[in-house]
Amino acid sequence: MKFDYLPPADQILETIGRIYRFGMTTTSGGNLSVRDDNGDIWITPAGVDKGNLRREDIVRVRGDGSVVGLHKPSSEFPFHQAIYRARPDLRAVVHAHPPALVSFSIVRRTPNVDMLPGERDICGEVGMAPYALPGSERLGANIAAVFAEGKRCAMLENHGIVVGGDTLADAYKAFETLEFCARMEIRASGLGRPRSLTEAQRTLAASAVPALPALPAPSGPMPTAEREARVRMCDFIRRSYEQRLFTSTQGTFSVKLASEAFLITPHGLDRKYMEPEDLVLIRDGAAERGKQPSRSVLLHRAIYARQPHVQSVLVAHSPYTMAFALTDVAFESKTIPEAYILLRGMPKLPFESVYASVEQTAARFTPDVPLALVDNNCVIATGSSLLNAFDRLEVAEYSAKSIVEAANLGEIVHMDDASIRDIETAFRL
Ligand SMILES: [Zn+2]
DSSP, rough: OOGGGSOOHHHHHHHHHHHHTTTTTSSSOOEEEEEEEEEEEEEETTTOGGGOOOOOGOEOOOOTSOSSSSBBBBTTTTHHHHHHOOOTTEEEEEEOOOHHHHHHHHTOOOSSSOOOTTHHHHHEEEEOOOOOOOHHHHHHHHHHHHHHHHHSSEEETEEEEEEEEHHHHHHHHHHHHHHHHHHHHHHHHHHSSOOOOOHHHHHHHHHHOOOHHHBBOSSSSHHHHHHHHHHHHHHHHHHHHHHTTTTOOOOOEEEETTTEEEOOOSSOOOGOOGGGGGSEEEEETEEEETTOTTTTHHHHHHHHHHHHTTEEEEEEEOHHHHHSSSSSSOOTTTTTTHHHHHOOOOEEOOGGTTTSHHHHHHHHHOOOOOOOEEEETTTEEEEESHHHHHHHHHHHHHHHHHHHHHTTTSSOOOOOHHHHHHHHHHTTO
16 A cells, blocks of 8 residues: 555544554544645544544644534644644644653653664654643643754653654654654663664664665566565565564565575565565565665675575564663573574674674574574574564564563573473474
8 A cells, every 4th residue: 555645534544543553542642633735734533532533533624724524623733733833844743642652751751762773863853842731822832842943753741742744654654663762762771771872883874775786677477486475575574563573664574585586675665564566676686676675685695695594584673672682681592492492592793793794694693593683783583484584583572571571570580401401302403
């Protein structure tokens, strides 16, 4: 589906559904708006269940203040209007009370957007609007003042978050990314002290844009094996997104087709709406014409070249697993048999591993080391199939969650060496 083709009411409906299903708003909290070309503002209605909104429930407020629709506009319409007045360049506003961001708002802190590369580019600097009564002109003025400084994300003290964008897709992307940063920082803070990127790391990541030559136009029909791989990959990408292992723009999947050829996710496209034709074919070091592969494409290529047992590679930022990549705490898989069998040892690699010396990094992914964490960067999972790599990523995230949450209960007891040897014998590891 091409989101940008939808009219404003459908875009709002689609986006509020996405926010609600991911537990980022309650049924009564949160409102979205889109400013149309003629200045009309389309907005969610007041007092209608967010879980059951229909297209005809969306309200249009004309430039003269008259309202078209079945309901009254959201009670927080005044601050949407104040933002559009302060920022003529913005065309959409997302407001909600997602629990992780509300946690920050009630300790009056902004989430750190400098823990992973790319987050600051999406969210920008995050401002803080002083508390005021919901629905009041005062609240509108406080929020508009943050936007007038050129920011696009404003935390609201003791309330929630407001994000603006050039389009609703753009505002949603920043909203989701900031919420992801908030969740990740909360998880990591439960384990240790989360690190920020250094200036040198930020510069390295920003400059690491692989430039691959373009493949010639295909001379015949696409092989069936490639079509099947494209369809299956899209299923898994959407599933990874629904399971919140990926965010809308982060998370890379690749699958080997034949020697020297593989399919990989494109850079920057929304993972929720990924279609088979969006995936990028890489063959003999060249990329499918007119498409931009994920930034980690050279690492994927190096792993396939070096490790013939690997058929699929995933690069993700799943928030519980990332808690270990952001702190000095080691990830120990000897917690339950499932974790040890699928994850084995899980080394931590330095931040630079995905950009420089990808050959050495690829050499680490032997059959005994299917996954690795990269400091302030990502988790890399390899597998003998798409399903196997996905399974490992999911097990890593669930195991990480158990470890992070167990820390609230007491001391963790790891399986002893004899139990591990029994597992290794029984499962021929
Ligand atoms: Zn609110």
